Amino acid sequence: MLSSITTILALAAAARAAPAPAPAAEISGLPTFSVPAVHNSNFVRNGTAALLKAYAKHGLTPTREMPSEFYGLGKRQDSSATASPAGGVEYLVPVSVGGQTLNLDFDTGSSDLWVFSSQLAASSRSGHSYYTSSKSTTYSALSGYTWDISYADGSGASGNVGTDTVVIGGTTVKKQAVELATKVSSTFVSDSSDGLVGLAFDSINTVSPVQQKTFFTNAKSSLNAALFSAYLPFNADGTYDFGYTDSSHYTGTIEYATVDSSNGFWEFPSTGYKIGTSSTVHTISGQTGIADTGTTLILTADAMVTAYYAQVSGATYSSSAGGYIFPCSATLPTLSFKIGPTYYATIPASLMNFGTYSGSKCFGSLQSAGGGSQNIYGDVFFNAYYGVFSATGPKFGFAPIA
Numbered sequence: 001m002l003s004s005i006t007t008i009l010a011l012a013a014a015a016r017a018a019p020a021p022a023p024a025a026e027i028s029g030l031p032t033f034s035v036p037a038v039h040n041s042n043f044v045r046n047g048t049a050a051l052l053k054a055y056a057k058h059g060l061t062p063t064r065e066m067p068s069e070f071y072g073l074g075k076r077q078d079s080s081a082t083a084s085p086a087g088g089v090e091y092l093v094p095v096s097v098g099g100q101t102l103n104l105d106f107d108t109g110s111s112d113l114w115v116f117s118s119q120l121a122a123s124s125r126s127g128h129s130y131y132t133s134s135k136s137t138t139y140s141a142l143s144g145y146t147w148d149i150s151y152a153d154g155s156g157a158s159g160n161v162g163t164d165t166v167v168i169g170g171t172t173v174k175k176q177a178v179e180l181a182t183k184v185s186s187t188f189v190s191d192s193s194d195g196l197v198g199l200a201f202d203s204i205n206t207v208s209p210v211q212q213k214t215f216f217t218n219a220k221s222s223l224n225a226a227l228f229s230a231y232l233p234f235n236a237d238g239t240y241d242f243g244y245t246d247s248s249h250y251t252g253t254i255e256y257a258t259v260d261s262s263n264g265f266w267e268f269p270s271t272g273y274k275i276g277t278s279s280t281v282h283t284i285s286g287q288t289g290i291a292d293t294g295t296t297l298i299l300t301a302d303a304m305v306t307a308y309y310a311q312v313s314g315a316t317y318s319s320s321a322g323g324y325i326f327p328c329s330a331t332l333p334t335l336s337f338k339i340g341p342t343y344y345a346t347i348p349a350s351l352m353n354f355g356t357y358s359g360s361k362c363f364g365s366l367q368s369a370g371g372g373s374q375n376i377y378g379d380v381f382f383n384a385y386y387g388v389f390s391a392t393g394p395k396f397g398f399a400p401i402a
């Protein structure tokens, strides 16, 4: 008797403490559609900044000395961080949240849909569009829910959570979990995006106490095929194609690799590479790669980075750049790496030069992924390949960009 009373009391306490579950999302939409990925005219090609952002996002452990900024200086997350919106994010997608249009970064390397909000200090949101929940008739707060993508270096963003109607292209998701920023670090303030649309797997969503589904997880049931494709041509406007692959965006055949989603990413084996026209295949057993539109560069195992720059005359590792730099006049080889068990992606020489570092020195698009066994294939890869993210499998497909 006593124990059943104790149980009832415990259950009552638990019921009081536990926030109500999020309501189920309601989906309606077109079977196929595409949304513009607008090339950001303010995008600044700063290799060091792109590298530091990737290191923070993925918690990478450097194997060589990094710029002083890496060690956390000036990166503290603050509700009043200031910086002028400029570079950072190369492609922006217009998204309607509760009828308010924001330009968001589609990120296949994370799983939170978060937005700049009116709860941020004015200095943090200056230059950004931001979401005001009180102006939305369809907003509903998820009481007691929070989210947090703080990184080890103190950068990141965090806040509270609600649901609202999110429209991306031809799909409307009612009661989509929307994460409202109350704090953002200066990295995000200076990025031109007004937030992110995470398109990796639900298992890495950061909402507490209950993880929330991504827009794609909600939307896929209304699509003709449960997939979306990224078309991100170099220095030009692209699209994200939902529910189909657009044959005008690629050439040849789409090759697919089976995805292992256990780490929450679009991840596949990536155990071999070739440099330039050499047919020599170098093997890195156990290595994987993730397809990450939210990262700019290509980051890989050190062996691959070292072997590549050994073929570039004048290339040196610069600790102040945080990566390999070389004379801008250098001739670069192509880089090929395996995606899945059989097929190689080849990045043309022109894309291997990320841009000017300083003076006549340029920063390489290929840099170290640190000590881990996971390569990161970012926008430089997508400048060369149309990418297909298919929930069926799941699998990742790629074909040369048109």
Ligand SMILES: *[C@@H]1O[C@H](CO)[C@@H](O)[C@H](O)[C@H]1NC(C)=O
Pocket: 046, 047, 048, 049, 052, 069
């Ligand atoms: C590039 O970014 C780094 C790291 O944030 C910064 O120290 C550097 O001043 C930037 N370079 C330019 C030219 O803006």
